[in-house]
Amino acid sequence: MPITVAGFSRAVYWFSVAITLYFIFFYVILYRTIKDKVSNYPSPTARVGFYSHASIGSLFFLSGLIQFNSTLRRKYKTLHKISGYFYFTLSILSILSLIPILVGGSETGMSAWLVVTLTGPLWLWANYLSYKAIINGDVTLHRRMNIRAFGFANSIIWMRPVVSILAAPWTVTSIDQVQPRIAEALKGGMWFTFLVEIMAVELFLYFEDNARASLVTSAGIPFLTSQEKSMINLFDKNPFTSAKVSRIEMLSKSVLRIVFHLEGKAIITGPGEHISLRAKVNGKTTTRNYTPITTRSNMEAGLVELVIRLVPNGAMSSILQSSITNDTTKELPAFQISHCLEGFDYQVNQHSVLLMAASGTGITPMINIARYILKNPVDKTRIHLIFSVRNAEDAFLEDILKELVQTATPSRFSYEIKYFLDGEVVTAESIRSYTINKESYHILLSGPERFMVPLEARLSALDKTVPVFSFGISDR
Structure with a gap:
């Protein structure tokens, strides 16, 4: 089974969720706070800094997980927007909360001062570029800079096992228990985790770029050529x-x-x-x-x-x-x-049938996807589209739908128009009725939330194993 951008991204996301939750609840709360009682921060100032940084940092990671969840982003746009502002604010506060730790005596000493003063501004700059990009409507750059900034922050999590590995040869639980010069060298090696994390994020983005650049059909015909891809300077x-x-x-x-x-x-x-x-x-x-x-x-x-x-x-x-x-x-x-590069991750012949249900201008991504599929002669996927409109006057773009029927291989594309003012309501059952037993199918929904939300909920109730993808159409 080929590794896809969407599949790899989902795997990375859920792995990050597991590691982050484990770090917050087991390491920060149970071990460092309850059991160890923050013993490595003896001064009151440093302890206040630790509790502030730990609580703000935990909220930062949790809000970040909300930001990167594609389902929440599509279904709950207001939540995504609010958590985004919350996430950006916590980024600033998390850096400020390090000040009392550094002043009160950090367990990592001089190396901590150097890393925070050198890399802290860079991390904040990546968050700022992400914020500026979304304000300017550049969704792609916003996502890429967010990935960079969040991956950078995650190095704090991956640093913990590195500490244990470095301290293991001296059979101690803390690097500070080793001779001062050796300890300082080990601390420098510990902070090297930042560089490794940055490299890992860049490799992920490189993999994603190359995967998207090769959006090719089974016939080997590129949808985006390498030359065209090179023109998209993110x-x-x-x-x-x-x-x-x-x-x-x-x-x-x-x-x-x-x-x-x-x-x-x-x-x-x-x-x-x-x-x-x-x-x-x-x-x-x-x-x-x-x-x-x-x-x-x-x-x-x-x-x-x-x-x-x-x-x-x-x-x-x-x-x-x-x-x-x-x-x-x-x-x-x-x-x-x-x-923008955010779209539906389509794979040739992955499903027998692609069922589309669109309302109003939600028809636009469906036409875009249908054209892409039907132009590939080796793709056998059948498409059935249900177009929901008020009345006959609102059945715009039917000329394009008729053109798709005429140009497609027989039975590969079909559509029906339902006029909801006449009582022709699109239901989950009517969408699924087009398939026959044992067919593999994927459902796409597009239109206002009042159209998509109840449909998606009902489709999930009928069969949770059937993949459903929703395109958000918001007030313009």
Whole structure:
């Protein structure tokens, strides 16, 4: 079975969860605090520093685990956002809490002073870059810097077994019980754990980059070529590319179709991947994420096509509405677009059937994924899509769905449209009814939370073994 980015990431995440919980409850609380009674910190100042740092650090690790849980991130966006601010604040407090430890007498002496003063600012800088990236709408850079910062912090956990290993030859429980010069050398070796952890994180990101760069089909046809991949510089100070509105039309009273022409490098998206759209008007910047429905040939020509629902008082909706009306009394928005790498981890022929249920503009990632699958001649996966809309007027993009039916191998793609104002409600049972016994299938949901949350809960109740993936569609 091939190692995938998603599978490897999940394994690393849950391993980190186990190690972190063990560290907090067994090492910090039971051993250091209750049994050992913080004996290595004899001065009152150092002991206050230890308790502060241990409690803040434990909360930091727990909030970090919430941040990196993809399920919580998709289902509970508000929780993810709140825990993110909490996580960033704890990063600062954890560094400040080290001051009384260092002043009161750290068990690791001079080496602790050197490491904290040299690496502490770098760690805070990585957290700051992560925070700045998400404020700017750069989800990819935000995630990468978060991984770097959290991995760096995890070296504190991995340092503990290193201490035991270094102290073992002298049959002591603490490095401080060894001769002073030897102890200081051993402490320097202990802090070397930081470098090892940093290298491990960079190797993980390198593996992830190479795995994503090879998003290839079984036929060996690359979806992202190495040349295109090299154009995606995740460390650009400004990852956004200027874009001009090429075409705009209303698909219904509240849904528009807009095509942007990029003035810089082309953006090539993978299955389910989204882009960040930024608009600047009167000095104020607004950023939102959307999944494009652009064909491969149009992507290569520097076009990005989006379908967006306009909502009352929505920040981006108001900007786009002014673009439609050509209001000359208002400043024209300056648009920019950035590439993101977060998407649906699709594997060729992993399942017999891919069941899709979308509501409203939630149809966009489904079209993106369906095109990707159907263009591969060796992929035998069948796709059935249920599109939930208010009425016939809201059945936008049906022309693309009909085109997919005509171009696909017979029986590989089918769809049905349900009008919920006429009582045609999408249920978990109606989604699963398309499959036949013993078929392996994967379910994708996309649309507003009021559509996805009850469906996902019911699907899980019917069969927890069936994988369900949800795309979040938020207020625009």
